[in-house]
Amino acid sequence: MRFCITHDNDCIRLDPDVLVPWIAYTQPMTPDTVLFDLDSTLCRSTQDDRKLHAEAFSRAGVEPFCTPEEVRAAATAVTDADTDREFFRQVFERVGARADAGPIDAEALAAATVELRDPTAVEWRPGARQALQRARQRARVGLVTNGTRDTQRAKLETLGIADAFETIVYAADRTEPKPSPAPFETALAELDAPADSALYVGNDYRADVVGAKRAGLTACWIPDEHDLDPPADPTHVPDYRFESPTELTTVF
Structure with missing residues (x-):
């Protein structure tokens, strides 16, 4: 029996009794x-992310200083929020700092975002x-x-x-x-x-x-x-x- 290695076309000989166990060993394990x-x-x-983003700033009375993409990027760094509102407060604080936006009402932005997001719209x-x-x-x-x-x-x-x-x-x-x-x-x-x-x-x-x-x-x-x-x-x-x-x- 011959077994070909495709990446360089060289061939090696394998004992038929060894081939099946070798193949089984190299297969990925099915998770339990x-x-x-x-x-x-x-x-x-299913909500429009850009419309929701714009409406949150409008409701909070804050001039937009970031994009939805920048909000998503900042969200990955928040690891210690206990509520959705606290999560978004930290997110907007981070984005505001990166944008050098000066003093912002992150609490109002977070509250507006939570009010607008519908968890059943999925x-x-x-x-x-x-x-x-x-x-x-x-x-x-x-x-x-x-x-x-x-x-x-x-x-x-x-x-x-x-x-x-x-x-x-x-x-x-x-x-x-x-x-x-x-x-x-x-x-x-x-x-x-x-x-x-x-x-x-x-x-x-x-x-x-x-x-x-x-x-x-x-x-x-x-x-x-x-x-x-x-x-x-x-x-x-x-x-x-x-x-x-x-x-x-x-x-x-």
Whole structure:
């Protein structure tokens, strides 16, 4: 029996009795546990981001000093907010400082943003429903999200998956948020599952990939259209990177 190495066209001989075990050994392990992120991984907001952004500044009586893209970029650095309002307050403070906007009413901007955002205005990210269904058929499934219980529960109920997970960790209410390993460790403990046989699926490099790798999980990164690229020299590299949740079927 001959086995060809395609990258340089050289060939090596393998004993037939060795070939099957060798192939089996090199195949990726099917995860026993799959943990998902929610926002921009399983679902997307149906609200117009630019209209919401402009209306928030108008309601707060603040002259616009940033774009929605700059708000999203600043949001990845906020890791210690206990409420949605506190989260956005910190986000606008960070963006204002970067823009050298001078004194701003971040509290008013945060309040207006929370009032305008509708947690029930969500839809499935294409391919995500099928990926979740397949995961549930093949593994134990949990959810790890940085959002608050009230906000995220409304999204789950809208999608019809409030009871689809064996455990849900709302990090804003229970632990340090991602990228801390704490919410991942909490989910695994509740499932009595080891990290080395668990897969985490998320769209945000900093929160999801870094957090999952810190906790010892296999990380699958599926960035959405607005997500930022990882740093040029990332400390943590995802084990899988896909363009769409539909590609998760190659893992489980």
